Amino acid sequence: MMPTTPHVVIIGAGFGGLHAAQQLMDKAVKVTLIDKRNYHLFQPLLYQVATAGISPHEIAYPVRAIFQKYRNFSFLMSRVTSVDFKRKTILTEQGEVTYDYLIIAAGASVNFFGNASLEQNALPLKDVSDAVQVRNHVLRMFELAAQERDANQRQSILTFVAVGGGPTGVETAGALSELIRLVLKKDYRQINVDSVRVILLEAAPKILAGFPESLQDAARKSLGNKKVEVRLEAKVAGYDGEKLRLDNGEIIPSRTVLWSAGVQAASLMGKLGLEQVHSGRVKVLPTLQLPEQPNVYVIGDAAYREENGKALPMVAPVATQQGKLAAQNILAETQKKPLKPFKYKNLGMMSTIGRNAAVAYSFGMQFRGFPAWVVWLIVHLIGLIGFRNRLIVLINWTWDYFFYDRAVRLITRE
Amino acid sequence: MMPTTPHVVIIGAGFGGLHAAQQLMDKAVKVTLIDKRNYHLFQPLLYQVATAGISPHEIAYPVRAIFQKYRNFSFLMSRVTSVDFKRKTILTEQGEVTYDYLIIAAGASVNFFGNASLEQNALPLKDVSDAVQVRNHVLRMFELAAQERDANQRQSILTFVAVGGGPTGVETAGALSELIRLVLKKDYRQINVDSVRVILLEAAPKILAGFPESLQDAARKSLGNKKVEVRLEAKVAGYDGEKLRLDNGEIIPSRTVLWSAGVQAASLMGKLGLEQVHSGRVKVLPTLQLPEQPNVYVIGDAAYREENGKALPMVAPVATQQGKLAAQNILAETQKKPLKPFKYKNLGMMSTIGRNAAVAYSFGMQFRGFPAWVVWLIVHLIGLIGFRNRLIVLINWTWDYFFYDRAVRLITRE
Numbered sequence: 001m002m003p004t005t006p007h008v009v010i011i012g013a014g015f016g017g018l019h020a021a022q023q024l025m026d027k028a029v030k031v032t033l034i035d036k037r038n039y040h041l042f043q044p045l046l047y048q049v050a051t052a053g054i055s056p057h058e059i060a061y062p063v064r065a066i067f068q069k070y071r072n073f074s075f076l077m078s079r080v081t082s083v084d085f086k087r088k089t090i091l092t093e094q095g096e097v098t099y100d101y102l103i104i105a106a107g108a109s110v111n112f113f114g115n116a117s118l119e120q121n122a123l124p125l126k127d128v129s130d131a132v133q134v135r136n137h138v139l140r141m142f143e144l145a146a147q148e149r150d151a152n153q154r155q156s157i158l159t160f161v162a163v164g165g166g167p168t169g170v171e172t173a174g175a176l177s178e179l180i181r182l183v184l185k186k187d188y189r190q191i192n193v194d195s196v197r198v199i200l201l202e203a204a205p206k207i208l209a210g211f212p213e214s215l216q217d218a219a220r221k222s223l224g225n226k227k228v229e230v231r232l233e234a235k236v237a238g239y240d241g242e243k244l245r246l247d248n249g250e251i252i253p254s255r256t257v258l259w260s261a262g263v264q265a266a267s268l269m270g271k272l273g274l275e276q277v278h279s280g281r282v283k284v285l286p287t288l289q290l291p292e293q294p295n296v297y298v299i300g301d302a303a304y305r306e307e308n309g310k311a312l313p314m315v316a317p318v319a320t321q322q323g324k325l326a327a328q329n330i331l332a333e334t335q336k337k338p339l340k341p342f343k344y345k346n347l348g349m350m351s352t353i354g355r356n357a358a359v360a361y362s363f364g365m366q367f368r369g370f371p372a373w374v375v376w377l378i379v380h381l382i383g384l385i386g387f388r389n390r391l392i393v394l395i396n397w398t399w400d401y402f403f404y405d406r407a408v409r410l411i412t413r414e
Numbered sequence: 415m416m417p418t419t420p421h422v423v424i425i426g427a428g429f430g431g432l433h434a435a436q437q438l439m440d441k442a443v444k445v446t447l448i449d450k451r452n453y454h455l456f457q458p459l460l461y462q463v464a465t466a467g468i469s470p471h472e473i474a475y476p477v478r479a480i481f482q483k484y485r486n487f488s489f490l491m492s493r494v495t496s497v498d499f500k501r502k503t504i505l506t507e508q509g510e511v512t513y514d515y516l517i518i519a520a521g522a523s524v525n526f527f528g529n530a531s532l533e534q535n536a537l538p539l540k541d542v543s544d545a546v547q548v549r550n551h552v553l554r555m556f557e558l559a560a561q562e563r564d565a566n567q568r569q570s571i572l573t574f575v576a577v578g579g580g581p582t583g584v585e586t587a588g589a590l591s592e593l594i595r596l597v598l599k600k601d602y603r604q605i606n607v608d609s610v611r612v613i614l615l616e617a618a619p620k621i622l623a624g625f626p627e628s629l630q631d632a633a634r635k636s637l638g639n640k641k642v643e644v645r646l647e648a649k650v651a652g653y654d655g656e657k658l659r660l661d662n663g664e665i666i667p668s669r670t671v672l673w674s675a676g677v678q679a680a681s682l683m684g685k686l687g688l689e690q691v692h693s694g695r696v697k698v699l700p701t702l703q704l705p706e707q708p709n710v711y712v713i714g715d716a717a718y719r720e721e722n723g724k725a726l727p728m729v730a731p732v733a734t735q736q737g738k739l740a741a742q743n744i745l746a747e748t749q750k751k752p753l754k755p756f757k758y759k760n761l762g763m764m765s766t767i768g769r770n771a772a773v774a775y776s777f778g779m780q781f782r783g784f785p786a787w788v789v790w791l792i793v794h795l796i797g798l799i800g801f802r803n804r805l806i807v808l809i810n811w812t813w814d815y816f817f818y819d820r821a822v823r824l825i826t827r828e
Contacts, residue, residue: 056826057821065601065819128824139452395805410474
């Protein structure tokens with residue numbers, strides 16, 4: 001009897017799922033990738049969509065287009081509602097899918113830490129629709145400010161708060177301040193941009209946790225140069241859409257609060273009957289298998305692993321490397337070869353603050369200012385999928401750099 | 415006493431309003447342009463957004479950016495609810511605006527001719543959100559078809575009907591058929607694209623009314639080559655979202671009906687207490703003034719004028735030329751000079767069917783096939799605002815032409 005080709009199902013088309021699938025193309029397995037969206041999103045540039053620099057389709061690439069030429073690949077656009085490990089079956093809104101091997105790469109969602117007022121009124125930045133909503137909202141604030149006669153109201157409309165001093169918060173605050181002070185300034189001449197406030201709030205005593213202290217300081221100084229007010233040890237207590245309240249009782253009147261202060265494993269992880277540890281993540285073996293389900297792998301933001309006593313961060317490089325290893329381990333299993341344990345190769349960290357300004361840290365070396373910014377540009381351009389996207393983003397960046405312009409200043413939703 | 419600078423208000427940032435405003439820049443008037451959107455839309459390429467070829471921001475340009483450098487220009491993003499001619503006041507959702515001269519360039523909206531079933535279930539193509547909805551819907555149909563086991567259901571999912579044989583319907587049907595047969599074919603290999611039907615319905619005995627008969631025939635043949643089924647004298651009676659009913663009782667099972675069969679003057683025109691003639695348009699004097707309100711001009715799709723016993727068509731060139739004349743007449747009034755009557759300079763008509771195929775008619779000369787298509791490309795590229803948009807659209811067109819690709823195959827709304 002011929003052995004049937006094993007069916008590998010991957011949940012999630014983020015960095016982890018995508019790289020897992022790529023390892024399995026043209027191999028002796030059938031692959032089905034399931035995602036609720038029909039595209040892979042290059043999340044590191046999402047803040048540029050939010051700040052009117054690029055268009056969503058330049059960082060979102062259709063999954064079917066990526067794997068077009070492979071015969072052993074199928075795609076299912078659907079939301080996964082649960083997994084029945086006993087029946088080796090995935091339950092989706094489009095029906096059931098059975099698997100021989102499963103890779104759960106469900107990613108993460110925004111974490112408001114149970115604060116309902118923030119969940120309702122603060123703007124997250126995790127998906128294309130979030131980014132378009134932020135862009136529309138910011139531009140709408142300027143349209144409102146242009147008509148507002150009351151000085152207090154106007155100040156509240158023109159106060160933009162970003163919460164969370166990680167790379168996303170830093171990049172968003174920097175890009176937003178430049179959008180306002182270099183571009184919108186020309187569109188709204190009746191508004192005095194010096195009165196516009198962009199505030200970055202961080203609960204800890206330092207921004208960019210995990211970076212060397214000298215780079216944290218450099219980033220903070222750069223943000224100051226871009227006229228972003230950085231406030232450390234500032235803990236947000238609540239936000240009603242008009243007044244942001246800190247836990248020390250201070251009130252910041254603002255119509256815009258951008259939330260980049262936390263993520264948690266995707267909600268699917270809570271529906272699988274598995275033990276969840278920090279931020280809803282699920283513990284996996286060194287081989288990335290579930291302890292009780294050796295044919296199920298969990299990777300990326302959804303998985304929890306420690307190395308040297310510290311949890312692996314919820315970042316793209318971890319997901320990418322785990323995706324590759326999970327796929328390789330599945331191929332090893334089908335060939336009765338030994339599985340390999342995961343070992344994170346940390347290539348470094350970087351964060352941009354705006355034009356000519358970034359901080360980067362790699363293999364003990366530190367970069368800042370213009371050189372770090374150039375490295376950042378190149379790394380992110382290479383990360384994009386598709387030559388056309390790279391070319392068009394490059395044109396947009398070059399144009400914006402020389403003409404102090406931003407391409408996508410459209411208010412598209414009502 | 416110094417005379418105060420006259421205030422000219424323009425309602426609508428379409429072709430008419432935009433060209434009127436351009437005539438008034440740096441002249442001895444204050445100009446306020448009001449639109450419910452913050453951008454000017456290059457409508458002739460909207461069908462390419464609907465068929466995943468280009469991104470909305472490439473054909474939508476922020477109004478403030480266009481007039482950035484002019485000191486006598488203001489923009490108000492708001493919906494106009496009415497006009498009080500006696501008080502020379504415009505009522506908007508953002509408050510009142512008074513004027514000395516008014517240009518109403520409110521444009522047109524889709525006309526379903528009172529058919530509620532069509533209004534509810536057919537997809538119009540008049541605005542950016544319409545186009546994005548069509549794109550999402552078409553791609554979603556393919557995702558559905560990829561999972562559908564029932565052959566009849568699948569055929570209904572894969573039957574796409576465009577209603578209206580004017581340029582918009584012809585261009586949409588041609589581009590949709592090419593999207594499916596050249597691009598999606600590669601994304602959805604399990605779907606047999608030969609079973610996909612794209613049908614163009616026209617109530618009259620000919621498509622492209624107003625074109626010379628030989629070009630009508632050429633366009634029809636071209637559509638046939640692109641595998642679009644053209645059906646003439648086919649009148650739509652109703653559509654419930656699953657079954658399209660013709661007035662002869664025939665039923666076409668289809669999940670997608672695109673409606674480009676009629677437009678009417680914007681709904682604002684019904685709120686002004688003015689007599690409306692055909693399609694809700696308002697009669698104007700040869701100078702484009704309202705008969706009873708000499709300081710109010712109506713132009714473009716909202717205005718009704720006859721020349722040689724025939725109504726001027728609701729097309730961009732008429733709006734553009736009227737916008738210029740209305741502005742020039744206002745300037746003449748302020749200088750106590752005589753006003754000029756409107757005379758339409760018809761530069762010709764054109765419609766594209768797809769790659770290498772178009773029909774064009776200008777000054778008695780007819781073009782078809784590849785030469786007409788090249789002319790069409792150049793004219794539309796020049797029509798776009800902004801060098802960057804032109805460059806990026808050119809890159810996209812070139813890429814799609816050589817690689818049979820479309821850039822924006824994203825399903826972005828839920």
